[in-house]
Each structure stands twice: as structure tokens, then as C-alpha cells.
Amino acid sequence: MKYPIILTILFGSLGLHGENLVTNPHLLPSNGEPDGYILEGDTTYSDLTRLRKETTGHGIRLLSGKDINKDKSIVGSVSTTVTTGIPQDSGRWLRFRIRGLAQEGFRVENDELYLKAGFFAQNGKVPLDHIQTRIYGLIERERNDLRDPGTNRKLGPATWRSYSLDFRTPFREIDTIRLTAGFSNGIGKGDNAEFLINEIELIPIPTPLKYASTKSPPPLVNTSLKEMIHIGGRWYYNPGDGSRKLPELFNHRNADRLIYASNRPIAPFTNNMTSWLRAGWVDRNGKIADKDRFVPDNLNIRITGDSLAFHSRNLPNHPTAIFPDIHRAVDGNPNRIQEKDNTWYIPLKPRENKDRKAMDKRNTNRALPQGPIGLAVNGVIFFNPFDHINEADAVWRMDRCCGHPSPTSAYHYHKYPVCVKTPWRDEGEEHSPVIGFAFDGVPVYGPYEAKGELAKSSRANPLNDFNIHHDEKRGWHYHVTPGQYPHIIGGYWGKIDERNRRRPPARNNIGPRPPGQRPGGRRPPQERSRRIPSPRIR
Numbered sequence: 359m360k361y362p363i364i365l366t367i368l369f370g371s372l373g374l375h376g377e378n379l380v381t382n383p384h385l386l387p388s389n390g391e392p393d394g395y396i397l398e399g400d401t402t403y404s405d406l407t408r409l410r411k412e413t414t415g416h417g418i419r420l421l422s423g424k425d426i427n428k429d430k431s432i433v434g435s436v437s438t439t440v441t442t443g444i445p446q447d448s449g450r451w452l453r454f455r456i457r458g459l460a461q462e463g464f465r466v467e468n469d470e471l472y473l474k475a476g477f478f479a480q481n482g483k484v485p486l487d488h489i490q491t492r493i494y495g496l497i498e499r500e501r502n503d504l505r506d507p508g509t510n511r512k513l514g515p516a517t518w519r520s521y522s523l524d525f526r527t528p529f530r531e532i533d534t535i536r537l538t539a540g541f542s543n544g545i546g547k548g549d550n551a552e553f554l555i556n557e558i559e560l561i562p563i564p565t566p567l568k569y570a571s572t573k574s575p576p577p578l579v580n581t582s583l584k585e586m587i588h589i590g591g592r593w594y595y596n597p598g599d600g601s602r603k604l605p606e607l608f609n610h611r612n613a614d615r616l617i618y619a620s621n622r623p624i625a626p627f628t629n630n631m632t633s634w635l636r637a638g639w640v641d642r643n644g645k646i647a648d649k650d651r652f653v654p655d656n657l658n659i660r661i662t663g664d665s666l667a668f669h670s671r672n673l674p675n676h677p678t679a680i681f682p683d684i685h686r687a688v689d690g691n692p693n694r695i696q697e698k699d700n701t702w703y704i705p706l707k708p709r710e711n712k713d714r715k716a717m718d719k720r721n722t723n724r725a726l727p728q729g730p731i732g733l734a735v736n737g738v739i740f741f742n743p744f745d746h747i748n749e750a751d752a753v754w755r756m757d758r759c760c761g762h763p764s765p766t767s768a769y770h771y772h773k774y775p776v777c778v779k780t781p782w783r784d785e786g787e788e789h790s791p792v793i794g795f796a797f798d799g800v801p802v803y804g805p806y807e808a809k810g811e812l813a814k815s816s817r818a819n820p821l822n823d824f825n826i827h828h829d830e831k832r833g834w835h836y837h838v839t840p841g842q843y844p845h846i847i848g849g850y851w852g853k854i855d856e857r858n859r860r861r862p863p864a865r866n867n868i869g870p871r872p873p874g875q876r877p878g879g880r881r882p883p884q885e886r887s888r889r890i891p892s893p894r895i896r
């Protein structure tokens with residue numbers, strides 16, 4: 359049986375979603391083994407943090423360049439079995455998602471890197487069917503499309519991102535699902551010929567839009583919006599079967615009720631409002647955490663007047679490099695990542711800005727301030743491309759999730775954060791989804807304009823200097839432009855809420871410069887003598 363891979367999802371048809379059915383999603387060890395997982399072939403398990411100098415935790419390495427078990431073929435996989443929480447009726451949708459990173463040397467022939475879900479009955483004894491998707495083509499495409507020549511050379515261009523397989527349970531009898539991520543025909547070379555995995559999930563999802571009904575055409579966006587409560591601009595509240603009164607607060611429990619009318623209704627913050635305060639990071643009281651702590655309210659949203667008020671602790675919910683960067687894995691950034699108490703306001707309805715201007719090549723016109731200019735759907739802030747005035751851009755200073763902490767210990771992105779786990783796929787098959795909002799309330803979309811077309815190279819609807827363009831369904835919207843200035847936004851298209859400016863200036867990061875890199879501007883003297891603190895990370 360063959361299922362198509364699904365790109366679009368409809369919200370609201372199944373109510374709340376997001377509970378992970380995998381019992382050990384972070385691959386934690388028990389007696390040195392990943393509890394609940396089976397490794398086969400040329401696959402190893404270790405603490406990737408120690409290996410990669412990132413806050414990655416434990417994980418799997420699929421080795422495409424080494425026949426470590428000497429069976430004369432380069433093949434490997436990791437799998438886990440799910441037996442609880444499987445829907446009791448057929449036709450329910452689930453998403454098998456991994457967080458993975460394909461190092462530059464990772465190579466396979468015939469597209470043989472795959473995600474697979476196998477279905478079993480009678481307590482897992484009787485195999486019934488399976489569904490599988492190959493993801494190597496996506497990796498090759500992104501190596502090309504998202505390439506940024508400014509990336510830190512030591513780290514290389516690889517980034518952490520989500521890969522997923524959406525499927526529906528084919529039979530009622532299923533009591534066991536086996537999830538496998540694996541490869542064969544490995545032809546990688548060198549030490550970095552590996553694919554890393556540090557997170558595995560199986561979550562129930564709403565029925566994808568085009569499968570909501572097989573008998574009639576998919577419902578029009580306007581029809582489903584009609585059942586929702588209009589908040590303002592393109593924002594809606596979806597009450598589902600519940601109260602039609604607007605909730606006081608949107609958090610991780612009801613994030614899927616806060617709807618933004620893109621080309622279809624979407625819930626931008628779903629599964630993105632919680633995070634972890636990692637060991638070595640600093641809490642709000644200035645104390646360095648000695649162990650990982652779950653933070654359920656990393657992002658909360660209130661509707662106040664004609665604004666959305668975001669309360670964000672600004673903790674990235676994905677791997678980061680280890681900061682302070684005492685190993686000089688990146689640029690020797692001396693700052694830690696700190697939990698913040700940020701409040702940001704964006705207008706529900708973007709307001710026209712008649713005085714708008716875009717940054718010139720070095721932002722000498724100060725069209726965008728230093729410091730925060732918007733936020734991603736996980737609550738982490740966007741900065742302009744510059745770390746300090748006149749530097750070409752800060753791309754080379756960032757970790758493999760496209761971020762780093764500022765001197766005020768605020769983690770931030772200067773370019774497309776591929777690691778941000780949006781509630782949607784963004785795999786270059788159609789126009790990208792929303793990945794965040796600028797402070798003027800205008801949405802920021804991912805890099806693609808259409809299948810096979812990056813927005814930065816669109817001829818039919820080119821981006822202007824603000825990195826913005828207009829289409830009928832989405833209105834005005836920014837796009838991120840990998841490898842191309844200004845990377846996120848080039849200036850505010852709309853008016854921003856002045857409350858976002860009334861805070862202590864958050865300076866962009868000023869760290870040491872790699873040898874051979876020429877400064878474009880002068881660094882303030884007090885920054886020049888900054889020293890990396892002695893190692894005391896954990």
C-alpha cells in the first residue's frame with residue numbers, strides 16, 4: 359500500500375494534538391544504551407554534546423562511510439516501538455518526526471536515507487503493512503538551496519532540522535507501530551560522513567487538508583474561517599467545540615486555537631511554546647543552571663487592544679553550540695544563553711509606514727535598529743544581519759542553528775533559522791510557511807516561493823530591498839533569503855509598536871574575529887579587550 363507524502367494540514371478537525379507517543383524521545387541512556395531503541399548495522403550511540411560541542415544531548419550516528427560491523431555493506435538504522443496511545447480506529451493521522459543533521463560528508467546512493475513506519479497486530483507479532491519516505495533528496499536539495507557562503511567554515515553549512523513522515527493508520531487491528539530511521543548504500547567519505555539524530559517523535563496530527571474529505575473537494579479557507587472568531591487583521595480564534603469567548607492567554611495547551619489566515623488557516627505557534635533551560639545556561643535570576651529544566655511557558659500570547667503581546671523567555675527549543683564558546687567551535691563568543699523576560703507587541707493589523715526605508719548595504723542609514731526586530735514562532739528574537747556597525751554580516755559567527763547569544767546573553771538569529779520546528783513541513787515543494795513575525799506585524803515566510811523556486815530568485819514576483827513582496831492570498835509578506843543579504847528582513851514595511859523600543863538597548867553580539875577576516879568598522883575599545891571566561895560549563 360502506498361501513501362502520498364502530505365504537505366498541508368487542516369487545523370481543528372481533530373481538536374488538540376501534539377502528545378508524543380514515543381516514550382524516550384530524547385534517546386536518553388539506560389546502562390549506556392538508548393532506552394527503548396534498537397541499533398542495527400553501521401550505527402553508533404553516544405553523547406553527541408561531547409562529540410560535537412553542541413547542546414545536543416545523546417543521539418544516534420548513522421555512519422555512511424564506515425563498515426564498522428564488517429559485513430561488507432554500509433547500512434544502518436535505529437528503530438523504536440510504540441505500543442500505547444495508538445488510535446483505536448483506522449484513518450487517524452500521525453506524524454513520525456526526527457530531528458537530524460546531515461554532516462557534509464554524509465552520502466548515500468539511490469536516495470537510500472529513509473523514515474519508515476511499520477504496522478503490527480496481535481501485540482506486535484503479526485506484521486500488516488508499512489509506509490516509508492526517502493529523505494536524501496531533500497538533504498541534497500537543501501545543501502544547494504540553503505547554502506550560505508558566509509557560514510562559519512569550521513562548522514560547515516550543515517544545520518539541524520526536522521524530517522517527517524505523515525501517515526494514517528491503515529487498519530483498526532494495529533496495536534504496535536515500529537518507527538525506523540535508516541540508510542543503505544552508504545558512500546560517504548571522511549570523519550563527517552554521518553547523519554546525526556537526537557530526537558524522535560510520533561504525534562497525532564489533524565487530518566491534512568486535502569484528505570479531510572475524499573468525496574468532496576477540500577473546504578475553502580473562507581468556509582473554515584467563518585466558523586472562527588475574528589480577532590483583528592488576519593488573526594482568528596478557533597473555538598472548536600469549546601467556549602466562543604476569547605481566552606485570556608494562549609499557551610502550549612491552546613496554541614492550536616490561535617489562527618493566522620495565510621493562504622489557508624494556520625496555527626503558527628503550535629508545538630513551539632515550550633523549551634528547556636539547559637545546564638550551563640543562565641536563569642532569570644542570573645544563576646547558572648546545573649541541570650536541564652523543562653520550561654512549559656517559554657512563550658505565551660495575550661491579545662491586548664489591537665496588538666498581540668508576546669511574553670517570551672527567549673530559550674531556543676533546538677540544539678545550540680555550547681556558550682560561552684570556550685572550545686572556539688564558532689568564534690569564541692564569550693556570552694552565555696540566558697532566560698529572558700521579554701514582552702513584545704506586534705499589531706494585529708499591520709499599519710502603513712509612509713516613512714519606510716530599507717537598509718543600505720551596511721545599514722549606515724540605520725533603517726533597522728541593532729537588537730531585536732521580530733521573533734520566530736518559538737519566541738526567539740530576530741536581529742538584523744550585523745553584529746556591530748559596518749561588519750559585512752554576522753553569518754560566520756552563528757552556531758549550526760543560525761543563532762548565538764548577544765553580550766546581554768539574548769540568543770538571536772541573524773538569518774533563516776532552519777532548526778526552528780514550525781508546525782509544517784518546508785521542503786521546497788510549494789510556497790514556504792510562516793516562520794515568524796517582524797515587529798511591524800508582517801509575517802516572515804521561509805525561503806521558497808514555489809516548487810523549485812527560491813523567493814530570492816523569483817522573477818515573476820521579485821522581493822524588494824525590504825525582502826518583501828505581495829500576493830493575493832498572503833498579502834504583503836517577507837521571505838528569508840539564505841546566502842543573500844539582508845537574510846531576514848531589509849527594513850520595516852509597516853509601523854512598529856513603540857513599546858518594543860522602550861527597553862534597555864540589547865546590543866548585537868561583539869565577539870572576537872577569526873584570523874584573516876577584516877573588520878568593516880571600528881570596534882568600541884571596551885569590547886576589544888573582552889576575554890573568554892575560564893571554562894566552567896557544567
Ligand SMILES: [Zn+2]
Nearest residue numbers: 807813835837
Ligand atoms: Zn512569497
Ligand SMILES: [Zn+2]
Nearest residue numbers: 745752866867
Ligand atoms: Zn549576533
